[in-house]
Amino acid sequence: xxxxxxxxxxxxxxxxxxxxxxxxxxxxxxxxxxxxxxxxxxxxxxxxxxxxxxxxxxxxxxxxxxxxxxxxxxxxxxxxxxxxxxxxxxxxxxxxxxxxxxxxxxxxxxxxxxxxxxxxxxxxxxxxxxxxxxxxxxxxxxxxxxxxxxxxxxxxxxxxxxxxxxxxxxxxxxxxxxxxxxxxxxxxxxxxxxxxxxxxxxxxxxxxxxxxxxxxxxxxxxxxxxxxxxxxxxxxxxxxxxxxxxxxxxxxxxxxxxxxxxxxxxxxxxxxxxxxxxxxxxxxxxxxxxxxxxxxxxxxxxxx
Numbered sequence: 001x002x003x004x005x006x007x008x009x010x011x012x013x014x015x016x017x018x019x020x021x022x023x024x025x026x027x028x029x030x031x032x033x034x035x036x037x038x039x040x041x042x043x044x045x046x047x048x049x050x051x052x053x054x055x056x057x058x059x060x061x062x063x064x065x066x067x068x069x070x071x072x073x074x075x076x077x078x079x080x081x082x083x084x085x086x087x088x089x090x091x092x093x094x095x096x097x098x099x100x101x102x103x104x105x106x107x108x109x110x111x112x113x114x115x116x117x118x119x120x121x122x123x124x125x126x127x128x129x130x131x132x133x134x135x136x137x138x139x140x141x142x143x144x145x146x147x148x149x150x151x152x153x154x155x156x157x158x159x160x161x162x163x164x165x166x167x168x169x170x171x172x173x174x175x176x177x178x179x180x181x182x183x184x185x186x187x188x189x190x191x192x193x194x195x196x197x198x199x200x201x202x203x204x205x206x207x208x209x210x211x212x213x214x215x216x217x218x219x220x221x222x223x224x225x226x227x228x229x230x231x232x233x234x235x236x237x238x239x240x241x242x243x244x245x246x247x248x249x250x251x252x253x254x255x256x257x258x259x260x261x262x263x264x265x266x267x268x269x270x271x272x273x274x275x276x277x278x279x280x281x282x283x284x285x286x287x288x289x290x291x292x293x294x295x296x297x298x299x300x301x302x303x304x
Contacts, residue, residue: 004086005109014060015107018052023109026120031064043069043117045084049125061125062106068118083110083119084202091166091201092123100160101197126197129177133226135194141228146192150178151231152238153194158217159242161198167213169203172224214252215259222264232260 005023007015020026037046045067052060065088071081089108096102103123110119132154139146154176161168168175181193207213218239222232236256243249 002112003110005107005111006089007107008105011106014052014054017055023111023118023120026064026107026109026122027066027118034063038070041070041072041084043067043071045070061127062122063103063125065121066119069116070119071117080112080115080117083117085119085121086110087204088200088202089121091204094164094166095161095201098160098164100164101157101195102201103197103199126177126179126199128179129197130179132173132176132178132196135178135180136228136231144230147231148234148238149192150194150196151235153178153196155235155238156242157196157198158221159239161204162210162214162217165206165208165210165213166204167207168198168201168217168220169205170200171198171217171221173221173226174224175200211248211251211255215255218252218256219259219264222260 015021020029031048031050033046034049035047037044045065048064048066050062050064052062054060065085067083067085070084072084072087073081085108089105092102092105096105103126106122106124108119108121110117112118135150136147139150141147158168158171175198177197177199179195181195207216218236225232227235236253240249240253243252
């Protein structure tokens with residue numbers, strides 16, 4: 001597998017219109033970094049944000065990830081490995097197959113030149129989506145219904161990923177994006193609609209058992225999210241409500257409550273007593289089971 005080049009059929013003309021008709025044209029273009037390159041694994045990996053011009057004059061915002069010798073190794077490729085972007089490409093394809101929301105793929109390609117791996121991944125920008133913490137900060141702390149609906153949409157996506165025995169492996173708050181959707185009912189009803197996606201899929205892998213992979217991801221999320229009082233319990237309650245196997249849900253609930261009170265605690269971070277956490281989680285679980293969810297996975301709630 002020294003070379004691979006895959007272009008979305010609906011985006012081929014778009015790329016050609018912008019002069020990107022080959023791997024080399026994309027690799028050699030000079031773009032500003034949206035995120036400074038990471039230098040590790042013996043190579044580097046960086047992201048650029050770029051605006052493509054459509055044949056009709058419209059603007060199409062894309063993210064272009066490029067990397068060199070930023071590889072992972074597996075049983076099938078134990079020596080030279082493969083680009084980590086290849087794993088992200090495969091994970092995007094998996095989520096699309098499972099019907100789980102994710103970024104739209106424009107192009108993936110890699111090649112090996114003189115023993116040097118080069119890889120490119122292009123996805124469309126998730127228009128209207130903002131980081132989880134930014135969205136939560138825009139909602140009043142006393143607007144419990146809106147905050148719970150937002151966190152329910154996040155919990156639903158994460159639980160669906162876990163349901164396919166996929167561990168994200170880098171479940172930080174900054175890797176969860178949320179869009180506040182246009183209400184489908186009159187504004188005076190104060191409806192809230194939220195749609196969530198998870199990004200940065202380079203580390204996502206199939207893992208067993210489900211109990212352990214869920215705890216591993218939830219532990220990362222707990223530590224890497226500046227959550228306010230009640231938000232964590234609201235998220236966990238909604239997450240548990242999405243699990244069909246109630247025995248598994250009870251096991252995860254007990255483990256989360258126990259670990260939050262002990263080894264999940266971060267320096268300078270205060271925790272509620274375990275009994276209070278259990279009460280809040282179960283209260284949210286009861287609410288989540290009665291919440292309305294649309295066919296598209298959007299959670300909707302209304303103010304009283």
